[in-house]
Amino acid sequence: MPMNVDNVKSQMRKGMLEYCVLLLLGKGEYYTTDIIEQLKEANLIVVEGTLYPLLTRLKKEGVVTYRWCESTQGPPRKYYKLSPEGDEVLKELNKAWNELATTVVHLTAEKVSE
Amino acid sequence: MxxxxxxxxxxxxxxxxxxxxxxxxxxxxxxxxxxxxxxxxxxxxxxxxxxxxxxxxxxxxxxxxxxxxxxxxxxxxxxxxxxxxDEEKAEPTTDHQPYGHKGAAWFDKKVRDFKNNLRGKSLYRNPDNMVLGGVLSGLAQYLGVDVTLLRLLTVLLTLVYGTGLFIYLICWIVIPVANKPEDRLKMRGEEVNLENLTEEMIKEPESNTREGKVKHEQYGCSNFLFRGVVMLMKWTLVCLLSLIALTGCGLLIAGLVIAAMTLFEGDPIVNSSLNSTFTTLTGHSSFWMILGVVVISSVSAIWAASYLIVRLISANKEGKEKNMLFAAIAMLVSMAVCIAGIAAMGMQFGEISKTERKLNQQTRKQKDIDEQLAWLEEQGWNVLKHEHIREDRYVRRGSHYSGDRNKRYIDATSEHPDMDYTLERTVKLSPGIYRLKAVGRTNGSGPGIYIINNGRRYEVAIPNYGNKGGEIWENAQKELATAVKGSPQQQEWEKQAAANKGKGFGWSRVVIDNIAVTDSILRYGVSNRCMSNTIWNGTYICATDFKLERVK
Structure with missing residues (x-):
């Protein structure tokens, strides 16, 4: 096996996870299970539990906020959304992503042309 | 259901x-x-x-x-x-081996291995492998070493005033038992994840059967008393067996020692000193400690050896290789300890027996001197001078003119030129004419017998024949030619002629005649410096058979 592809992949996913969560919350207010569903679809998380420490940290950093909502069945739910600071962070990240994507596209194109 | x-x-x-x-x-x-x-x-x-x-x-x-x-x-x-x-969880660490010194790298690796071994582990008592409370098997799991080694160490440590047992008991009380499946996973350092936990839980029912449960409860610290009694019984049995084994060993060793000592020394001192050596030895506490070490190590060696033999004979060896290896190691270690213990005992024995023998020699010498002086006193001799002569030389046996090796005579030997041995008797006599007879031998000039009578001194020299011949011997040779065979006189002469393998010991008769006693007190004696006109130049003087007879 050439080096540790799995390791690199998980690193990439890990890096993307935070950005993707912010992207999602940038679109509106979601509760955790919604986020999980979306991320699972995108293959960004392997186990659901991963999300909780991340959200807790983002909240602590002031990037996101949440409010409690009673649920008709089951436990109460936390609804997350971006804070104003979170909007700023997202903008920054969007910029960074665009640059990165451009670079990646550029590099991939070069390889193809060879 | x-x-x-x-x-x-x-x-x-x-x-x-x-x-x-x-x-x-x-x-x-x-x-x-x-x-x-x-x-x-x-x-x-x-x-x-x-x-x-x-x-x-x-x-x-x-x-x-x-x-x-x-x-x-x-x-x-x-x-x-x-x-x-956990997003903060450390990435699986790849081994970044620093290119350093080889030995240091090796050491680093060992330290890292050890740390890795400890990572994610917790210290528990192991309920799956216990003798008493599972402390050591838990510790073995924690440290990643073999439990047999730890048990052996603890037993050995227990020999040091019970330290091992004490530490064990404290650990027993302090360290929790791994009762829950997840505890057991942590004890072994396995990841507490779904698969392991399920596996461990599935294993659980086995040990949760009634029997298993009873067993677990028994091994708890609360049932210490019961366990203690069982252990005590086992231990007593072990001690009993050891005692039997040891008695045999002890007798063997003692026999060998006695045999060796009598063989090399052939000295009557040995017997008494051996006796006192044993008494002194058994009075030493260290002796009993070493004895204990020897007993226990020999028992453990025997156990390990018998385990090995049983395992080697039995066909089912699979999975027991590790046990066998440890039995072999335990056997070797026990044997080494046992041998070292026996050697220490031997050294202690040798040391003590040496001092005992010295002591015995001293007392024997003193006893010998006392005996000699007592004999002289009994004979009425006063020791006037005893200078530059070995302190234990007053009287001897061995070279009597009759060849009788048990007859005592006055004797002093010294290489010192200033040697002086003078003995004197004082007797009360009724007036008359007396004659003093004696026998003596020497290897120099100067020795003789003397009499001091009325303030006048008379002296007669002991002829210098050395250690051969002598007048008595010469006379016996002569007399034998004409003697009547079988007469007591003839037998006496025969003995005298045969003394010193027929060569004679150099004894001669000396006589002082015509002693006219008027004063009732008479002194006479023997000395190596008797003769007033001669200088002593020999190394020994012997004398005996003093007889003062009244002639008229």
Whole structure:
């Protein structure tokens, strides 16, 4: 096996996870299970539990906020959304992503042309 | 059929199988414990619990009546183990081997291995492998070493005033027993994840059978007394066996020592000194300690050896190689300890017996001197001078003119030129004419017998024949030619002629005649410096058979 592809992949996913969560919350207010569903679809998380420490940290950093909502069945739910600071962070990240994507596209194109 | 319980999660009730509940509970407990040290860890754990409640709710809505263990496994697989969930968890470390000194690298690797070994492990008492409380097998799991080694060490340490046992008892009380499956995983340093936990839980029922349960309870610290009695009985048996073995060993050793000593020394001192050596030896506490070490190590060697023999004979050796290896090591170590102990005992014995013998020699010498002086006193001799002569030389046996080796005579030997040996008797006599007779021998000039009578001194020299011939011997040779065979006189002469293998010891008769006693007090004596006109130049003087006879 050439080096540790799995390791690199998980690193990439890990890096993307935070950005993707912010992207999602940038679109509106979601509760955790919604986020999980979306991320699972995108293959960004392997186990659901991963999300909780991340959200807790983002909240602590002031990037996101949440409010409690009673649920008709089951436990109460936390609804997350971006804070104003979170909007700023997202903008920054969007910029960074665009640059990165451009670079990646550029590099991939070069390889193809060879 | 499975026992089913109902749990309450955020106000909703869920029916769940008992084993499934166990697993779920373990999982949540683990999660809480894992995040407990982290900031906001409680919140994370609560979020996850919420999520699980949601998933349970989903199951309920989908028509599941009772949550079973497969459901829980599925849930756990979805949500993930604490290690997977924790985003701060360290990446699997690749070995960044620094290119350093080879020896240092080796050492670093050992240290790293040891640290890796400890990582994620907790110290528990091991209920699956216990002799007393499972302390050592737990510690062995924790340190990643073999339990036999630790047990051996503890036993040896116990020999040092019971230190090992003391430490063991403290550990027994302090260290918790790994009763729960997850405890056992942590004890072995295995990851507390779903698969391991399930596996461990499936294993659990085996040890949870009635018998197993009884066993577990028995081994608890609370039942210490019962265990203690059992151990005591076992120990007594061991001690008894050891005693028998030791008696045999001791007799053998003692026999060998006695044999060796008598063989090399052939000295009558040895017997008495050996006796006193044993008495002194058994009075030393260190002797008993070493004896204890020898006993225990020999017993352990015998055990290990018999275990090995049984294993080697029996066909079923599979999986026992490790045990056999350790039995072999234990045997070798025990044998080494045993031999060292015996050697120490031997050295101690040798040391003591040496001093004992010296002591015995001294006392014997003193006894000998006392005996000699007592004999002289009994004979009425006063020792006037005894200078530059060995302190134990007054009287001797061995070279009597009759050849009788047991006859005593006055004797002094010295290489010193200033040697002076003078003995004197004082006698009360009625007036008359007397004659003094004696026999003597010497190897120099100067010795003789003397009389001091009325203030006048008379002296007669002892002829210098050295250690051969002598007038007595010459006379005996002469007389024998004409003697009547079988007469007592003839037998006497025969003995005299045969003395010193027929060569004679150099004895001669000396006589002082015509002693006219008017004063009742008479002094006479013998000395190596008797003759007034001669200088002593020999090395010994002997004399005996003094006889003062009245002639008229």
């Amino acid at each position: 499975k026992k089913n319980i109902t749990i309450n999660l955020y106000g909703n009730l869920y029916a769940i199988d008992e084993d499934a509940y166990e697993l779920l509970n373990n999982y949540l407990e683990n999660m809480k414990r894992h995040f407990a040290q982290k900031e906001d860890g409680e919140e994370i754990a609560n979020d996850i619990e919420c999520r699980i409640a949601e998933l349970m709710q989903e199951l309920k809505e989908s028509g599941v009546e009772a949550v079973n263990i497969d459901h829980v496994k599925e849930i756990v697989a979805r949500v993930g183990n604490p290690e997977e969930v």
